[in-house]
Amino acid sequence: MGNLRNIIRDPFYISILLTTMIALLFFAMGFQSGLNEELSEADYKLSFFDLLFHNSFLSLLNILGMFTLGIFNLYALFVNAFDLGNILNDSIASSGFGYSMRKFLPHAIFELPSMIISLAMGFAPIFLIILKANNFISTRYTFWFFLKKVLFFSTIILILNICAAFMESFISANL
Amino acid sequence: MNRLHSIINKNMAGNQIFVMAITLIVLFVYTNAFLKHGSLINELTLLYTSESNKTVVHIMEILTSMEFNIITRFVSIFSVLYIVSFLLWLISRFDLAFFNPNQHLTLNFFTKAYLYSLYISILDFLCQTIYMTFTKQDIPLHILPYYMVIFITLQCIVILYNLKIRENKLYITAAFFSLLIIALDIAIIYIGSVYQ
Numbered sequence: 001m002g003n004l005r006n007i008i009r010d011p012f013y014i015s016i017l018l019t020t021m022i023a024l025l026f027f028a029m030g031f032q033s034g035l036n037e038e039l040s041e042a043d044y045k046l047s048f049f050d051l052l053f054h055n056s057f058l059s060l061l062n063i064l065g066m067f068t069l070g071i072f073n074l075y076a077l078f079v080n081a082f083d084l085g086n087i088l089n090d091s092i093a094s095s096g097f098g099y100s101m102r103k104f105l106p107h108a109i110f111e112l113p114s115m116i117i118s119l120a121m122g123f124a125p126i127f128l129i130i131l132k133a134n135n136f137i138s139t140r141y142t143f144w145f146f147l148k149k150v151l152f153f154s155t156i157i158l159i160l161n162i163c164a165a166f167m168e169s170f171i172s173a174n175l
Numbered sequence: 176m177n178r179l180h181s182i183i184n185k186n187m188a189g190n191q192i193f194v195m196a197i198t199l200i201v202l203f204v205y206t207n208a209f210l211k212h213g214s215l216i217n218e219l220t221l222l223y224t225s226e227s228n229k230t231v232v233h234i235m236e237i238l239t240s241m242e243f244n245i246i247t248r249f250v251s252i253f254s255v256l257y258i259v260s261f262l263l264w265l266i267s268r269f270d271l272a273f274f275n276p277n278q279h280l281t282l283n284f285f286t287k288a289y290l291y292s293l294y295i296s297i298l299d300f301l302c303q304t305i306y307m308t309f310t311k312q313d314i315p316l317h318i319l320p321y322y323m324v325i326f327i328t329l330q331c332i333v334i335l336y337n338l339k340i341r342e343n344k345l346y347i348t349a350a351f352f353s354l355l356i357i358a359l360d361i362a363i364i365y366i367g368s369v370y371q
Contacts, residue, residue: 033233069258126254129261133286134191 009136011127012120012149019073019120023081030085051165059114059157063150065122073122080115106172110164118157121150191286194293198252199245205300206244208307215313252296260285263338266348274344288337292330299326320367324360331356 007013046054065072091100128146131137187193210216216239223235237243263285271278306314314322331352340349 029237035230035233069254126257129257129282133257133260133282135281135283 009131009138011124011131011137011141011146012153014131015123015127016117016120019077019116019123023077023116023119026078026081027085030082031089033082033086033089035086046169048165048169051168052161055111055114055161055164056158059118059161062115062118063121063154063157065119066125068122069126070123073119077119080119103172106167110160110167114157114160114164117153117160121153121157124150188294189287189290191290194290195249195253197297198293199249201297201300201304202245202248205304206241206248208304210239210241210244212307212311213313252293256286256289256293260289263289263334263348263352266351267345269347270343270345274346278343280343280345285338288334291337292333295326295330295333316367316370320363323363327356327359327363 007017062073062076065076088100088104091103124146128137128141132141219235219239223232223239260282264280264282267280267285271280303314313319335349335352338345338349340346
């Protein structure tokens with residue numbers, strides 16, 4: 001119970017939690033939209049460094065979205081999660097559930113958490129303000145502590161991006 | 176019983192959950208009228224009935240849905256509450272440094288001051304709903320900017336009144352916020368005159 005209280009009092013954890021929930025909602029909307037967008041083949045032909053640079057650049061954009069107080073992140077969250085649901089729906093319809101999961105899971109196991117955490121970081125400042133306004137936040141949350149947390153989560157995102165690029169370029173492409 | 180009644184009455188108006196609930200109910204009524212009579216919605220509906228691209232049609236359906244309109248308005252109202260309160264709190268640091276170094280004003284004080292001004296927003300939504308219900312159309316474009324200016328200025332006055340400027344010596348905060356609102360009012364009138 002104590003841990004739950006700490007989670008809902010931390011702007012980073014609460015934004016990760018809410019971003020996951022909203023992403024699931026947009027994913028479900030995309031999945032049942034029936035637009036059937038196809039994934040381009042070019043996505044499977046990128047090298048390790050291309051993928052790492054591409055994903056890290058997008059993550060950086062999401063992190064910088066905190067200066068827009070999450071408006072950019074909300075748009076990016078909608079586009080990414082909606083498209084993902086859409087593409088997965090098309091893949092299951094055309095190639096079956098087993099094949100789609102074999103392609104999707106190794107691809108998403110590192111990239112999705114990285115995307116969710118980087119998108120959630122954009123919402124952290126607004127949650128910090130909300131928690132501070134309602135006196136829900138601990139006094140240790142100073143400007144420097146907030147910056148330390150940003151650095152900590154950015155490192156996690158970079159590690160996840162390295163794993164995702166490795167997975168996509170060496171394992172997922174050969175499946 | 177009387178005491179309980181007075182406690183409820185005293186705290187209810189400034190209770191955030193209460194204001195959120197009232198806003199949601201009013202937004203539901205307003206959106207219902209807006210989706211029926213709003214000119215923007217009618218134009219969007221006309222646009223997408225002739226559209227063959229499935230993606231565009233799907234996005235238009237989302238944009239014109241009740242849930243989307245309520246959620247976006249609700250989130251933007253309360254996001255603005257926290258952002259403006261935070262901005263005022265930041266500027267008030269100057270006031271505290273120059274005029275009142277011994278006083279400590281929390282962010283909660285500014286949020287509370289803004290919260291009461293949301294009743295003006297609620298009144299604005301109600302007025303628009305009544306207008307749309309009786310006239311079966313939106314507020315005309317040549318009146319809308321002035322209507323918005325009146326409600327924004329009223330909201331600003333309520334916030335400044337709740338901040339107790341003289342008592343708390345928030346002179347820089349009040350001046351900055353008033354300038355911001357005047358600039359916003361001028362921008363609304365200018366944009367309104369351009370798009371008529």
